[in-house]
Each structure stands twice: as C-alpha cells, then as structure tokens.
Amino acid sequence: xxxxxxxxxxxxxxxxxxxxxxxxxxxxxxxxxxxxxxxxxxxxxxxxxxxxxxxxxxxxxxxxxxxxxxxxxxxxxxxxxxxxxxxxxxxxxxxxxxxxxxxxxxxxxxxxxxxxxxxxxxxxxxxxxxxxxxxxxxxxxxxxxxxxxxxxxxxxxxxxxxxxxxxxxxxxxxxxxxxxxxxxxxxxxxxxxxxxxxxxxxxxxxxxxxxxxxxxxxxxxxxxxxxxxxxxxxxxxxxxxxxxxxxxxxxxxxxxxxxxxxxxxxxxxxxxxxxxxxxxxxxxxxxxxxxxxxxxxxxxxxxxxxxxxxxxxxxxxxxxxxxxxxxxxxxxxxxxxxxxxxxxxxxxxxxxxxxxxxxxxxxxxxxxxxxxxxxxxxxxxxxxxxxxxxxxxxxxxxxxxxxxx
Ligand code: PMP
Numbered sequence: 561x562x563x564x565x566x567x568x569x570x571x572x573x574x575x576x577x578x579x580x581x582x583x584x585x586x587x588x589x590x591x592x593x594x595x596x597x598x599x600x601x602x603x604x605x606x607x608x609x610x611x612x613x614x615x616x617x618x619x620x621x622x623x624x625x626x627x628x629x630x631x632x633x634x635x636x637x638x639x640x641x642x643x644x645x646x647x648x649x650x651x652x653x654x655x656x657x658x659x660x661x662x663x664x665x666x667x668x669x670x671x672x673x674x675x676x677x678x679x680x681x682x683x684x685x686x687x688x689x690x691x692x693x694x695x696x697x698x699x700x701x702x703x704x705x706x707x708x709x710x711x712x713x714x715x716x717x718x719x720x721x722x723x724x725x726x727x728x729x730x731x732x733x734x735x736x737x738x739x740x741x742x743x744x745x746x747x748x749x750x751x752x753x754x755x756x757x758x759x760x761x762x763x764x765x766x767x768x769x770x771x772x773x774x775x776x777x778x779x780x781x782x783x784x785x786x787x788x789x790x791x792x793x794x795x796x797x798x799x800x801x802x803x804x805x806x807x808x809x810x811x812x813x814x815x816x817x818x819x820x821x822x823x824x825x826x827x828x829x830x831x832x833x834x835x836x837x838x839x840x841x842x843x844x845x846x847x848x849x850x851x852x853x854x855x856x857x858x859x860x861x862x863x864x865x866x867x868x869x870x871x872x873x874x875x876x877x878x879x880x881x882x883x884x885x886x887x888x889x890x891x892x893x894x895x896x897x898x899x900x901x902x903x904x905x906x907x908x909x910x911x912x913x914x915x916x917x918x919x920x921x922x923x924x925x926x927x928x929x930x931x932x933x934x935x936x937x938x939x940x941x942x943x944x945x946x947x948x949x950x951x952x953x954x955x956x957x958x959x960x961x962x963x964x965x
Contacts, residue, residue, distance in 0.1 A: 649815050
C-alpha cells in the first residue's frame, strides 16, 4: 500500500488546488476545445496557454525584426527582448550571481547539451580526466559526451567515461557508489533532474557532496523546468539545460544557463546567425506564466495525480510500473515520483495499448522513450502530466486500463 501520509497529502493537494487548477486549465484552448480528449504526453512537449499564443501574435504583428542588427525601433525592441529573456531565464533558474552567468539560446535540450560537449568540454578536459555519464537516462544526455571523448581521442587526449552508478531496479542514482568512485580526476558529471521514463526526482542536490567542490555538474532539466521549482543555487550545478517547448513555449526553443565559475567561460563559438526571436518571446512569456501560476503548486498538482495513478494501477492485475520503486514502497516518506508514470501490460504490447488508449481519447507515448542503452530494453506506455490534466482524466484512464486486466 502507498503510505497513508502520501495518500492524504495527495488528496489534500487536490482539494486545495482544484479551483486554482480549473482556472489555469481554462487558459489552454487546445485542451478546452477537445474535452473528450486527454493529453497525457507533456514530457514530449507541453501545450501552450493563451498568454503564450497572444505573445507570439503580438510580437509578429507589432515588432518582428532581426535582433542586434538594426537602427530602427522594431529591431531595437527585438534586441531588448532577447536580452530581457536572458535575464528572465536567470531569475527563473534561481541564478545566484546573474552578472557572472551566461544564457545561450538553443532549439532544445539536445542541442544545448551538444553545444556544451562540442564548444566547451574539450577545452576543459585534460589527458587522464574522467567524466561521469548517466547511461540509463535520455540519449540526449549520453551521446554528446561520448562524441566529445572521441573528438578528444583523435587529438591524443584520452578521457575516461565512467557510467553513472544506479540503484538496482529503481532507476535512481546510487550517490554512495558515485562518491566512492569519484576522485580528483572526475572533472565533469552529467546528471538529469527528473527521469523522463521513471519520473523519479534524481536527488541532484546530493551530487555535489558525492563528487567534490571542483567537478563541473551539468544538469539536464528537460523534465523539471516548468514542472517544479528549479534552483541552480540550491542544486549547486554549473550548467542547466532545458527545452522551452516542454515549458509551454514554442517548439524550437531552449536554453543553456552557465554559471561560469569552474573552467573556461561558456561562449559558444562562431557566428550563430539569426536567433529564434519569436520563440524567445514565447519563452519569456511562458516563464512569466509559469511563475505566476506557481511552479511549486504545479509540482504538487502533478505529483498528486501521478500518485493517484500509481496507487491504483499497482492494484490492477497485469500491469507493471517501471522504476521509481521508492514511491511505491509501503513506508516511503517522500513522494519521490514527479508527474510521469510509465508502465507495461503483461500480455498486450505497449504499441497496441497506445492505440487502444487513443481510441478512448488518451494521448500517451508508447515506445522505448529515447532511453540510453543501459535502460529498459522493451517498450512501455508513458503517461506524463501537466497542470492542465485533471483527476477525472486519471480516473477515466484507470477505468479503461481496468477493462484490460
Ligand atoms: N532530456 C530529457 C530528460 C528529455 O526528456 C528530453 C525530451 N524527451 C530531452 C533531453 C531532449 O529534449 P529535446 O527533444 O527538446 O531536445
């Protein structure tokens, strides 16, 4: 059984936040326009509130120009907008020293991580250094580091890749094993804030203690920005990388925040061309919207829905919930799972289950979720939540799943 504490907390969160949530859900035209559908794939991309749609329309109908190039009002306003968006991101991420950090815009987390791997990491590492790679996380947070190692090897610089240790069966990092293995040559550690398959909060605040004061910690925050408060200061990380489109901004948006305290300054090289100005405008507005809604409340809401789903799904015969065992344990003191629940059926292939669910109006993800080679080998169904999802959607989903036990 899930601990009564978590259950009671979940119910209290739902009761307390129901009205607040209703008001926010009403701001998503794509959601309210199709009440018979339930969008349960926010880990892939999030829907956009009216404020973001309005910001896009307003920018394109009043201001559209290139940034950093003009002598006229629209161009200057666009330049200001891009600079203000950098400050907005710093504030959103709890930047402890905004005058000593940098924000670089990207098309998403994948490009952000690859930019660090290509333009910054090679200058930081020396022959014999070690990097820690989270081999059971998203491929976007694995491949760039392996590519950097290859690139350096061609230049005669040999860097060791240490796979991040995981706790058996749970998908969580094994911080104790990491501390045992990390040494003075462990210079760079790539981590993920919330796992995109298991939904576990990876306890990143414990990484600094495990790897020491000098290692650079690079955080993949694709599944946390917009879902919960993310504080670079509290987590004590050096890079935060996220996708704007998963945080309610337009597709093709994302950013790298770099603290600039350890190693060379992060200044991606070369002429970068025209920025995604309208995307950046949408991102600044999305962060305003999320701050006003309250990321702490968004977290409590989605955690409560995910807890309701796991709590009931585990009693349905034939289903196995992946990862994140701590949140399933009877006496778990912490609601460790965030708003992602992934499962499979004993007999029904996940792809088929996805089709059946869509027949009933549920949009879920069913495949292997771009997970790295050390992760699960078979497909599964992922339900990922955001603030527009409701208790009723979860209960409807459970009712359909219950017909297939
Ligand atoms: N990291 C994680 C944890 C993710 O969930 C995703 C998206 N599924 C990515 C990286 C890649 O994000 P994007 O496709 O926006 O580059």
